[in-house]
Amino acid sequence: MEQTNEMMIEFDSRSCNESFARVAVAAFMTQLNPTLEEVADVKTALSEAVTNAIVHGYENEVRKITVHCRIEGQELFLAVTDKGRGIEDVAKAMEPLFTTKPDSERSGMGFAFMEAFMDEVQVISAPGEGTTVRMKKKIGRVAGEYMD
Numbered sequence: 524m525e526q527t528n529e530m531m532i533e534f535d536s537r538s539c540n541e542s543f544a545r546v547a548v549a550a551f552m553t554q555l556n557p558t559l560e561e562v563a564d565v566k567t568a569l570s571e572a573v574t575n576a577i578v579h580g581y582e583n584e585v586r587k588i589t590v591h592c593r594i595e596g597q598e599l600f601l602a603v604t605d606k607g608r609g610i611e612d613v614a615k616a617m618e619p620l621f622t623t624k625p626d627s628e629r630s631g632m633g634f635a636f637m638e639a640f641m642d643e644v645q646v647i648s649a650p651g652e653g654t655t656v657r658m659k660k661k662i663g664r665v666a667g668e669y670m671d
Contacts, residue, residue, distance in 0.1 A: 528554065529593040536577045536588050536605065544573050544590050551592050552599050555662040564640035565599065565660060571633040572603035572656040580607030580654055597663050601641075604655040610648035617646060 530551050534540045545566045552565060569590070576588045586606065593600040610616045617634040637644045641658040648654040 527593065527595050529591070531589060531591045533587050533589045536581045536584070536586050538574070538577055540588075541570055541573045541577070544588075545569055548590065548592055548601065552594070552662065555594060555597060555599065557662045561660070561662050565601070568637040568640040568644075568658055568660075569601060569603065571636050572601075572658070575633050575656070576603060576605035576607065576654065580605035580609075582608065597661055599660050599662055601658045602655055603658075604653065606653040609650040609652050610646065610654055611650050613646045613648055 530547075532544065532547055534543060548569050549562050549566055552562065557565075573588060573590070577583065580588075584607075589602075589604045591602040591604070617638075619632060619635040634644065634646070637656065637658060641660045643657075643659040645657040646654065647657070
């Protein structure tokens with residue numbers, strides 16, 4: 524039977540809590556003995572998801588964001604959930620450079636970064652109900668695999 528473990532945190536949708544979420548998830552994933560690059564990848568993807576919830580989901584209104592982490596074997600699963608405004612067209616929102624806030628300093632690369640740093644990214648959203656970003660990443664290499 525594969526080893527599993529999970530944790531969940533909930534915090535206010537304040538930008539200062541983005542670093543809290545990063546540290547909590549990084550600490551949780553240490554049990555997988557990740558490389559520094561793997562930790563950095565997960566922290567970057569998580570930051571993008573949390574920032575999206577703060578800026579787009581809640582439009583800087585202070586509400587709750589939930590981060591759920593689960594480990595199954597050598598795979599890390601993350602889910603970042605808000606109960607904010609939701610996304611009308613998820614496919615469009617996930618296009619690189621697409622932003623709903625062109626007048627602010629938003630690049631529209633959040634989902635592209637998540638996809639670049641994680642093995643899988645899935646976005647579930649409904650207007651007026653909120654958004655969940657699910658991400659998965661295999662941590663560590665199996666014996667016999669070679670690095671580039």
